[in-house]
Amino acid sequence: MKENGNSPGFPYIAEHIFAPIYPIIAARIIKESGIKEGICLDLGCGIASLGIAVAELSPMQIYAVDMSQEMCELSKDKAYRHGVTDRVTPVHADVHDLPFPDGYADLVVSRGSVFFWKDLPIAFVEIARVLALGGQAWIGGGFGTTELKEQIAEKMTALDPNWSNDSKKRLSPENLRTIQEAGRQTGLACHTVHDGSGFWVVISKGG
Numbered sequence: 001m002k003e004n005g006n007s008p009g010f011p012y013i014a015e016h017i018f019a020p021i022y023p024i025i026a027a028r029i030i031k032e033s034g035i036k037e038g039i040c041l042d043l044g045c046g047i048a049s050l051g052i053a054v055a056e057l058s059p060m061q062i063y064a065v066d067m068s069q070e071m072c073e074l075s076k077d078k079a080y081r082h083g084v085t086d087r088v089t090p091v092h093a094d095v096h097d098l099p100f101p102d103g104y105a106d107l108v109v110s111r112g113s114v115f116f117w118k119d120l121p122i123a124f125v126e127i128a129r130v131l132a133l134g135g136q137a138w139i140g141g142g143f144g145t146t147e148l149k150e151q152i153a154e155k156m157t158a159l160d161p162n163w164s165n166d167s168k169k170r171l172s173p174e175n176l177r178t179i180q181e182a183g184r185q186t187g188l189a190c191h192t193v194h195d196g197s198g199f200w201v202v203i204s205k206g207g
Helices: 010-016 021-033 049-057 069-081 120-130 146-159 163-170 173-184
Strands: 039-043 061-066 088-092 105-111 131-140 189-194 199-204
Touching: 010 069, 021 049, 021 105, 021 131, 021 146, 039 049, 049 061, 049 069, 049 088, 049 105, 061 069, 069 088, 105 120, 120 131, 120 173, 120 199, 131 173, 146 163, 173 189, 173 199
Parallel strands: 039 061, 039 105, 061 088, 105 131
Antiparallel strands: 131 199, 189 199
């Protein structure tokens, strides 16, 4: 999924501008969720930057899911370059119709993709379905730290003057409420994490 359709290609942005945020986000999710083993799905993964960061910080098996075949191929290439091809598997699929059985994933992560999902309630129902008991899903658009967000905003605005306004819309209170409501409609426990750089809607499946 692209941060902005008017920006340079997503692979370039993820690899060269957004790269520092993923290890920080992955470390926080692992720490706060307490989930360090099992299966992790990275939804709308782009080039699987977040999923690969999870793989580098834990022994989890990662399925990097994207509806773009090109992104799946690039995910495979990046996993190879990071030495985690044995634990990162690209999956060509849509978040609204995930090809996994019920209760399959211990952890679900998705950064920056949720703003482009066509039907949030359906997507969240699918996420809830594939979550295992005791599992968590972290869905949002944080940048890791306020400092990193500012650095990225400066670089992205230089590339695309509209980026800052588009980013504010994605992270707006209205957008947050819409995503929160989709999370609550799953019937699972749902809370929001603010890290100063954005938000994460977290759904938990009690076990």
